[in-house]
Structures are given as C-alpha cells and as structure tokens.
Amino acid sequence: MTLPTRRLGELAVGAQGLGCMGMSQSYGQGDEAESIATVHRAIDLGVTLFDTADQYGRGANEELLGRALKGRRDQVAIATKFGFVSTEGAIAIRGDAAYVHQAVNSSLQRINIDNIDLYYQHRVDPNVPIEETVGAMAELVQAGKVRYLGLSEAGPETIRRAHAVHPITALQSEWSLWTRDIEAEILAVCRELGIGIVPFSPLGRGFLTGSVTSVDKLDSDDMRRSLPRFSGENFDRNLAIVDELNSLAAERGVTAGQLALAWVQHQGDDVVPIPGTKRRKYLEENVAAADLKLTADDLAAIEAAAPVDAVVGDRYRPEMQKLVGR
Structure with a gap:
C-alpha cells in the first residue's frame, strides 16, 4: 500500500509518520542497521514525516536520522x-x-540538512513568555532554517498565544485509547485555529499491542519500568482493556495494535499519528492499520472497550507530568 496524504496546516505529509526516538533511547538496545532499514522501508510505504528531537539519545537520534535520510532528503519532511x-x-x-x-x-x-520542515518546542518553558519563544522561532522561518512551527504538549491558552505570534502548524501530544486528555479542550482549539494534530505514542507505548504482558520482561533500561501505568495494580487493571481490544481485533482479523492505531487514524483528516518503531516488521504492521476501515459500530465497540477514563495511573512520574498541558 501507499499512504494517502494529509495536511498539518499547510504542510502535506503521509497519513502516518514514524517516531524515531526508540531507535536511540528508552526502549532497550538499539540496532542502527535495522533502524536505517526501517526508515528506508517507511519511505517506500509512503511515510514522509519523520520525527526526532535533540533530546533523544542526547543528539544521537538526530544524527542517526540524518544518516538514514542521506540522499533522500527531498522525499521527506x-x-x-x-x-x-x-x-x-x-x-x-x-x-x-x-x-x-x-x-x-x-x-x-x-541531521546534516539546510532546513527543518517542522520545528517544535518540546515542552513549554514556564519561565519564558511563549511570545518570546515563538517570536524567536518565527525568526528561524524568516532566516530559512525552519519551514513550519509546532508545539508539543502545550495547553489551550498557550496554543492561542503562540498562534497569535506566528501560525502554528502542528501540535504534538500523546493521544490514543490509552491517553485522551486532549479531547477535553485542546483538540477544539487546534481545529478552530487550523492546527494539525500529531499524536505520539498512539499505541500507548506498546501497551495497546498486547505485547507487554509483564514489566519484568522489559529491558532493565526500558523507561516503561518507571511509568505509573506500568506499575503494580495499575498494570493489571490496564491489561483488562487490552483483553477487550484483543477480542475485538480477533473478530476483524487484525491485531489489537492495528485496531488501536486505526482508531487514532479515524479521528480526523488533520490527524497524523507517529507510531514509533525500530523494526521493519512492526512498521509494516502499523502502516497497514492506516488502511483499516472502521464502521460506526466498530468505533462504538472500541469506545465501550476503552472509554475515556478507563486507564488508571498517570502518564509520567510527577516531575515529568507537571510539564504537560502548560
């Protein structure tokens, strides 16, 4: 299959992107050769939006992506x-x-490039007015170093203030059947202003795939070991949601992960999820979910299996949780 195109503001990209963080940190041992092969396969499948950050691997992820995209810069965002x-x-x-x-x-x-297609503020700085930050980001656009601007995990008032300084093309926030916070207020603000949505962790950090059956089986340096939703009773209670999704997925002949990802894809044409993977096998499974058509009955059944408040536990440890929604 080849992915259709969606728009984040004025930026046209494939309907599903690729999150590259896990190639360099957080989810166990990396494999550069397989990661680069995954990037190349993604392009072949119609993925054009590739997501990284200067924090991931302390710069190593940007360097890896730069190597992977050498000679193919004109095909991607x-x-x-x-x-x-x-x-x-x-x-x-x-x-x-x-x-x-x-x-x-x-x-x-x-990354070894002349300009960045979409440049996000990763988290809002509480000590600096958003007008100063976005004003400086706008200068990058004027200088030709950046094409479009984005925010990540920003709150509704911050989004409005930022957009008044310079058009914001995309908001990147966690959104999945596992995390639905943005549906309360932020989603409506973005749509009012014409800002696209880029959901990260649309598979609930892998939990919604059903592949995580025990925290003890995760690598010792896997970040999920420290997250409240993966801890103790929270983990066991959240597994019940996956059991429901597994049953629904089996009826459709797909995986629970594909069903969960298709749900995100169905939230609007302004939504471009960026499931992360460092392996071609899971990339191909994820991309196939973009072609999965869900009926109104399917969506209702999924909603019943994973209602808004079903998941227990905070997304992050307290020091990181307070950075969300500023």
Missing part, C-alpha cells in the same frame, strides 16, 4: 524539537530566544 537541556539529575526546560537560535543550529548540524 523532517520534524525535530528543542527545549530539554541536560542538568545534574534534574529536568530543565529552556525557551529563551538565545537558546532557540542555539538549538536549531545544533540540530541542523547533527
């Missing part, structure tokens, strides 16, 4: 992010104008 800075054992965010200019130059060098 590259998205990256800035904002997280390394400190001694603590999380810090910078959104000041000087840092915006510093960060973009570093990303351009690591």
Whole structure:
C-alpha cells in the first residue's frame, strides 16, 4: 500500500509518520542497521514525516536520522524539537530566544540538512513568555532554517498565544485509547485555529499491542519500568482493556495494535499519528492499520472497550507530568 496524504496546516505529509526516538533511547538496545532499514522501508510505504528531537539519545537520534535520510532528503519532511537541556539529575526546560537560535543550529548540524520542515518546542518553558519563544522561532522561518512551527504538549491558552505570534502548524501530544486528555479542550482549539494534530505514542507505548504482558520482561533500561501505568495494580487493571481490544481485533482479523492505531487514524483528516518503531516488521504492521476501515459500530465497540477514563495511573512520574498541558 501507499499512504494517502494529509495536511498539518499547510504542510502535506503521509497519513502516518514514524517516531524515531526508540531507535536511540528508552526502549532497550538499539540496532542502527535495522533502524536505517526501517526508515528506508517507511519511505517506500509512503511515510514522509519523520520525527526526532535533540533530546533523544542526547543528539544521537538526530544524527542517526540524518544518516538514514542521506540522499533522500527531498522525499521527506523532517520534524525535530528543542527545549530539554541536560542538568545534574534534574529536568530543565529552556525557551529563551538565545537558546532557540542555539538549538536549531545544533540540530541542523547533527541531521546534516539546510532546513527543518517542522520545528517544535518540546515542552513549554514556564519561565519564558511563549511570545518570546515563538517570536524567536518565527525568526528561524524568516532566516530559512525552519519551514513550519509546532508545539508539543502545550495547553489551550498557550496554543492561542503562540498562534497569535506566528501560525502554528502542528501540535504534538500523546493521544490514543490509552491517553485522551486532549479531547477535553485542546483538540477544539487546534481545529478552530487550523492546527494539525500529531499524536505520539498512539499505541500507548506498546501497551495497546498486547505485547507487554509483564514489566519484568522489559529491558532493565526500558523507561516503561518507571511509568505509573506500568506499575503494580495499575498494570493489571490496564491489561483488562487490552483483553477487550484483543477480542475485538480477533473478530476483524487484525491485531489489537492495528485496531488501536486505526482508531487514532479515524479521528480526523488533520490527524497524523507517529507510531514509533525500530523494526521493519512492526512498521509494516502499523502502516497497514492506516488502511483499516472502521464502521460506526466498530468505533462504538472500541469506545465501550476503552472509554475515556478507563486507564488508571498517570502518564509520567510527577516531575515529568507537571510539564504537560502548560
């Protein structure tokens, strides 16, 4: 299959993108050769939006993506992010104008490209007015270093203020049957302003695929070991949702992951999910979900299996959870 095109604001991309973070961090040992092969296969399947960030692998993921896309730059849209800075054992965010200019130059060098198609603020800096941050990002557009601007995990008022400074093309936030926070208010604001939605972790960090049956089976450095939804009683209660999805998926002859991803794809033509994988096998399974047609009865059954408040546990540890929705 070849993916149809969707629009994030004025940016046209394939209807499903590829999240590249896991190629360099968070989900166990990496494999550069397989990761590069996965990127190449994604392009062959019609994926054009490739997502990274300067934080992923402390720059290693941007470098990897740059190597993978060498010679194929004109076929893709590259998205990256800035904002997280390394400190001694603590999380810090910078959104000041000087840092915006510093960060973009570093990303351009690591990816080895002349301009970034979609540049996100990774998290909102509570100590810097969003007008300053987006004003500096707009200067990058004027300088030809960036084509379009995005925000990640921003709250509704911040989105409005940012968009008043310079058009925001896309909001990247977690959205899946596992995490539906943006449906309450943020989604309506984005659609009012013509901002596209880029859901990350549309498979609930792999939980919705049914492949995670025990935290003990995850690699010792897998970030999911520390997430509240994967802990203790929360994990067991959340597994019941996957059991329901497995039953529905079996009736359709697909996997639970494909059903969950198809649900995200059906949320609107302004929605371009970026499921992450570092293996061609899972890439092909994910892309196939974009071609899965769900009826009104299917959507109702999925909603009954995974209603808005079904999942228990916070998305992140407290220090990261407070960075969401600013």
